[in-house]
Amino acid sequence: APNPPSTAPAPVPTVAALGRIEPISAVIKLSVANAQDSRVNQLLVQEGDRVEANQVIATLQGIEKLQAEVAEAEQNVVVQRARVGQAETAAATPGQQAAQQATIRQLEAELRASELRNRAAVDSATATLRAAQTDYDRYRQLYDRGAVSATELDSRLKTLDTASASLRDAEAQLAGTRQTLTAQIQSATATLTQLAEVRPVDITVAQSEVAYAQSQVDRARADLEDFYVRVPVAGQILSINTRVGERVNPDQGIVDLGQTEQMVVIAEVYETDVPRLAVGQRAEITSENGGFTNTLGGTVESVGLQIRKTDVLNSDPATDSNARVVEVKIKLDPADSQQVAGLTYMQVRVKIRVDQR
Numbered sequence: 001a002p003n004p005p006s007t008a009p010a011p012v013p014t015v016a017a018l019g020r021i022e023p024i025s026a027v028i029k030l031s032v033a034n035a036q037d038s039r040v041n042q043l044l045v046q047e048g049d050r051v052e053a054n055q056v057i058a059t060l061q062g063i064e065k066l067q068a069e070v071a072e073a074e075q076n077v078v079v080q081r082a083r084v085g086q087a088e089t090a091a092a093t094p095g096q097q098a099a100q101q102a103t104i105r106q107l108e109a110e111l112r113a114s115e116l117r118n119r120a121a122v123d124s125a126t127a128t129l130r131a132a133q134t135d136y137d138r139y140r141q142l143y144d145r146g147a148v149s150a151t152e153l154d155s156r157l158k159t160l161d162t163a164s165a166s167l168r169d170a171e172a173q174l175a176g177t178r179q180t181l182t183a184q185i186q187s188a189t190a191t192l193t194q195l196a197e198v199r200p201v202d203i204t205v206a207q208s209e210v211a212y213a214q215s216q217v218d219r220a221r222a223d224l225e226d227f228y229v230r231v232p233v234a235g236q237i238l239s240i241n242t243r244v245g246e247r248v249n250p251d252q253g254i255v256d257l258g259q260t261e262q263m264v265v266i267a268e269v270y271e272t273d274v275p276r277l278a279v280g281q282r283a284e285i286t287s288e289n290g291g292f293t294n295t296l297g298g299t300v301e302s303v304g305l306q307i308r309k310t311d312v313l314n315s316d317p318a319t320d321s322n323a324r325v326v327e328v329k330i331k332l333d334p335a336d337s338q339q340v341a342g343l344t345y346m347q348v349r350v351k352i353r354v355d356q357r
Contacts, residue, residue: 014351019267023258031253058229066224073217080213084206100192111181118174125167132163235259263337267350268325276354288347296336302329
């Protein structure tokens with residue numbers, strides 16, 4: 001009897017789509033408040049570095065001034081608490097008066113030292129600005145004659161702007177320290193004249209001044225914190241978008257951050273195929289342009305709730321670029337996730353097995 005004809009196994013039903021590789025939490029563009037008015041002062045990470053949640057990755061220009069304001073506010077709290085102690089004491093002894101006089105002398109010495117130190121900083125910043133201005137003027141003339149490029153001229157302008165900001169910070173530091181120490185000396189001098197007369201109301205006033213001084217510390221610390229750039233979650237620095245001295249781009253931010261310990265594929269599935277999908281279905285992922293040679297595995301984690309136009313460009317020119325799709329998140333298997341941890345936004349092809357529901 002003739003052998004019955006062999007039948008090929010039925011093909012596994014799948015849904016095909018294009019997609020892209022991303023960290024599980026998508027890419028975070030880390031920026032700051034008032035980005036258009038901020039410049040990077042110090043960058044503490046490089047591309048590829050792994051960071052912990054709340055880690056400082058950059059500081060903004062002007063932070064030194066705010067650090068000085070915090071220190072001054074904290075010192076003022078110490079002074080005001082000392083005044084409470086004095087107010088709680090009965091009639092002052094000669095030793096207390098001598099101690100208060102010593103405090104005044106110490107503040108006066110600190111004022112003289114800070115004047116010298118801050119004046120030197122202002123002089124240095126002035127010299128730097130003068131040199132930057134001269135350099136810029138020379139390059140401006142060279143640029144007008146076509147001897148240098150616009151890029152070289154812009155670089156000198158950036159240096160000039162940075163030097164000007166540094167001078168303003170130094171002058172503000174000089175004025176702020178002078179004002180603070182002068183006020184402390186005046187307060188200490190007034191205390192010296194009142195040491196022999198202690199009243200309950202004096203204690204209440206001194207305690208109120210401590211509370212106010214502490215509130216000034218809290219405000220100064222809050223202002224300072226705005227100049228530290230921290231990452232909200234642990235992850236990896238994917239790219240650096242703003243360098244030291246550059247103004248922060250509100251759209252690009254300072255860095256791109258991703259949680260690359262777990263990678264996913266965002267597949268753009270045609271809206272007509274969505275009813276066939278379900279969480280838990282297995283998927284196979286291959287590279288669209290040869291970024292990797294093996295087939296990756298993953299599991300459908302979620303199916304989007306919004307229909308939108310496709311974002312991933314198909315290499316087939318006949319493909320409808322206005323096709324309406326739903327984004328489907330596929331969680332890659334651990335080994336495959338590790339393999340593509342450095343391939344964020346790579347375009348891939350996806351096949352989802354829809355026989356598994």
